[in-house]
Amino acid sequence: MAWNWQVFCRETTTGETVVGCFGRGGDETYLNWIVTAWGWTLGVALCALVVALVTGLIVGTVRTLPNSPWLVRLGNAWVELFRNIPILVQIFLWYFVIPGIFPVMKQVPSVVLVVIALGLFTSARVAEQVRAGIQALPRGQRYAGMALGLNTWQTYRYVLLPMALRIVIPPLTSESMNIVKNSSVAFAVSIAELTFFARQSGEETSAPVEMYLAATVLYAISAFAINRVMGVIERRSRVPGFVAAGGMGGGH
Amino acid sequence: MLGSLDISFFSWDLLAPFVIKGFYFSIWLTIVATIGGIVLGTVLALMRLSGKTFLEVPAAAYVNTMRSIPLVMVLLWFFLLIPFAIGRPIGAEMSAVITFIAFEAAYFSEIVRAGIQSIPRGQVNAGYALGMTYGQNMKLIILPQAFRNMLPVFLTQTIILFQDTSLVYAIGAYDMLKGFETAGKNLGRPIEAYLLAAVLYFLMCLALSKFVRLIQNKVQIIR
Numbered sequence: 164m165a166w167n168w169q170v171f172c173r174e175t176t177t178g179e180t181v182v183g184c185f186g187r188g189g190d191e192t193y194l195n196w197i198v199t200a201w202g203w204t205l206g207v208a209l210c211a212l213v214v215a216l217v218t219g220l221i222v223g224t225v226r227t228l229p230n231s232p233w234l235v236r237l238g239n240a241w242v243e244l245f246r247n248i249p250i251l252v253q254i255f256l257w258y259f260v261i262p263g264i265f266p267v268m269k270q271v272p273s274v275v276l277v278v279i280a281l282g283l284f285t286s287a288r289v290a291e292q293v294r295a296g297i298q299a300l301p302r303g304q305r306y307a308g309m310a311l312g313l314n315t316w317q318t319y320r321y322v323l324l325p326m327a328l329r330i331v332i333p334p335l336t337s338e339s340m341n342i343v344k345n346s347s348v349a350f351a352v353s354i355a356e357l358t359f360f361a362r363q364s365g366e367e368t369s370a371p372v373e374m375y376l377a378a379t380v381l382y383a384i385s386a387f388a389i390n391r392v393m394g395v396i397e398r399r400s401r402v403p404g405f406v407a408a409g410g411m412g413g414g415h
Numbered sequence: 416m417l418g419s420l421d422i423s424f425f426s427w428d429l430l431a432p433f434v435i436k437g438f439y440f441s442i443w444l445t446i447v448a449t450i451g452g453i454v455l456g457t458v459l460a461l462m463r464l465s466g467k468t469f470l471e472v473p474a475a476a477y478v479n480t481m482r483s484i485p486l487v488m489v490l491l492w493f494f495l496l497i498p499f500a501i502g503r504p505i506g507a508e509m510s511a512v513i514t515f516i517a518f519e520a521a522y523f524s525e526i527v528r529a530g531i532q533s534i535p536r537g538q539v540n541a542g543y544a545l546g547m548t549y550g551q552n553m554k555l556i557i558l559p560q561a562f563r564n565m566l567p568v569f570l571t572q573t574i575i576l577f578q579d580t581s582l583v584y585a586i587g588a589y590d591m592l593k594g595f596e597t598a599g600k601n602l603g604r605p606i607e608a609y610l611l612a613a614v615l616y617f618l619m620c621l622a623l624s625k626f627v628r629l630i631q632n633k634v635q636i637i638r
Contacts, residue, residue: 247620248613249578252592255609263606340483347485351584358487358585371495375488383483 170370171197171377193364193374200360201381207278207356208346208385212339214282219289224319226290227297229305238290245287251348254280258352277349285342289335296331297323329400336393340386347382357381425607430598437594444512444590445577451516452576453569456523461553463528474524481521487585489518494586507588511580519576526572530565531557567631574623578616591615 171194172184186192225231226238245253257280262268268276300323308318350359361378365371462474481489493514498504534557542552581592589597592612599608 243621243624244617247574247578247617247624249581249592249616251581251584252609252613252616256613260606260610260613344483344485347487348582350487358485358491361488361491362585365491365495375492375495379484379488379492382485382488383480386483 167370167373170368170373173368175364175367193368196364197357197360197374197377197381200355200357200378201385203274203349203354203356204343204346204381205385207274207281207349207354208343210278211281211285211346212342214278215285215289215338215342216335218283218286220293222286223290223293224297224324226294227323228315238294242287242290245283246291248284250281250284250345251351253284254348254352256280273352274349274354277346277352277354281342281345281349285338285345288338288341292331292334292338293327296327299330300326326402329397329402332393332397332400336390336397339389339393343385343389344382421604421607425598425602425604425611429602430595430611433598433601434591434594437589437591440508440589441577441580441591444515444580444583445573447512448515448519448576448580449569449573452519452523453527455516455520456525457527457558459520459524460527460531463524464531478521478524481518482525486518486579486582490514490582490585493517507583507586510586511583511588511590515576515580519572522572523569526565526568527561530561530568533564534560563634566634567627570623570627570630574620574627577623578620581616 169180172180172182172192174181174186175191175193175196181190181192184192184194186195222238222241225234226242228234248256254277257276258273261276262271304322304326305318308322313321346356347358349356350362353359357378361371361375365374368374459474459478462470463478465471484492490511494507494510497510497513538556538560539552542556547555580590583590584592587593595608595612595615596605599605602608
């Protein structure tokens with residue numbers, strides 16, 4: 164089978180080949196489209212990552228609080244809820260069910276709903292890692308904080324979290340790469356990201372192999388880039404003499 | 416606010432014709448992909464730990480490629496390429512089964528590899544010192560202990576796998592989610608149908624994860 168990379172120079176509506184491959188003045192080639200789609204993938208993934216990290220950090224920390232059994236239970240329930248429903252089903256919940264129950268949500272753009280869905284889904288995993296990270300610290304650290312007269316907030320802020328967050332960087336790296344891959348389910352609610360592009364353009368151009376290949380490579384590049392960025396963060400934040408342990412893990 | 420929602424609309428008799436077929440497919444896909452994934456994953460892990468470059472490199476390349484692509488894209492790829500490879504069209508369901516085995520093998524192989532590496536080197540050397548061959552060593556010393564250590568991680572991965580079976584939506588295979596969706600569309604109650612699907616997935620995964628925690632405490636090797 165011969166490659167047909169010229170297909171990327173075609174205009175998306177007329178099918179005519181555009182010179183220079185990038186459409187001008189309202190024309191859109193498949194090359195334009197895939198760049199936009201990549202932007203959507205990265206945009207959705209990064210926004211969802213922010214939601215996941217912030218929520219996951221709060222929920223994960225709350226689950227380790229001493230003397231607040233109800234907050235701990237709430238945190239545990241949060242994790243169980245968002246971890247035990249498939250991501251695609253969660254996206255449908257946010258896209259169809261919640262606007263159906265609360266009509267106000269109908270005004271929210273679908274991409275925001277996808278970001279929330281993907282973010283909260285991942286927040287459960289982040290929360291689990293953060294909890295494990297805090298609990299991996301020797302108990303003496305918490306007691307040391309108390310012995311110094313720090314209150315709970317100060318103990319977390321100055322003693323526990325700075326160490327725990329360094330421990331969780333490697334698992335959070337793989338969660339960050341997962342969020343790029345998981346953003347592919349946004350195709351199901353017609354967000355124009357890479358998977359949606361691949362399906363759609365593959366059908367329109369009858370050159371699905373080229374389209375799939377381009378989308379796949381962009382996914383791999385995105386995940387790899389995030390891996391490198393997290394690697395830099397890990398090296399920069401390292402405390403000399405302190406070795407973080409990696410675990411045996413599955414996951415996607 | 417909640418007036419528009421009517422869960423009681425769905426009786427078992429209304430749902431069953433749409434959902435049962437998909438439910439069985441989701442379960443079947445999970446079981447077949449877990450078993451196939453573990454078998455193929457073990458082979459890949461042994462290749463990567465063999466110390467022979469011509470086995471290590473292709474296995475590592477396969478695992479790393481699979482792990483860097485979203486499952487939805489892999490589903491689309493296989494659905495596109497399998498008919499090319501075998502020369503005739505293949506159903507979405509069969510395509511999904513092959514994809515899941517191939518895809519999950521990469522993840523299971525990483526678990527097996529970590530499990531084998533968690534067995535102390537001394538055990539491996541002790542086996543060789545007793546005059547065992549590589550095969551005997553693996554079969555009698557390493558894999559039994561490694562699999563015991565790995566059991567909880569395997570089961571956790573199976574829960575993730577079960578959740579991921581819903582992604583066969585991308586190639587239009589008829590699974591549990593599709594069953595609920597079809598029921599919702601045909602009966603004019605899509606919102607309630609999605610909600611019920613979510614509840615069912617949640618209860619099944621929750622029950623499985625409780626079970627995993629039980630197993631975890633039972634099988635732990637005390638050292």
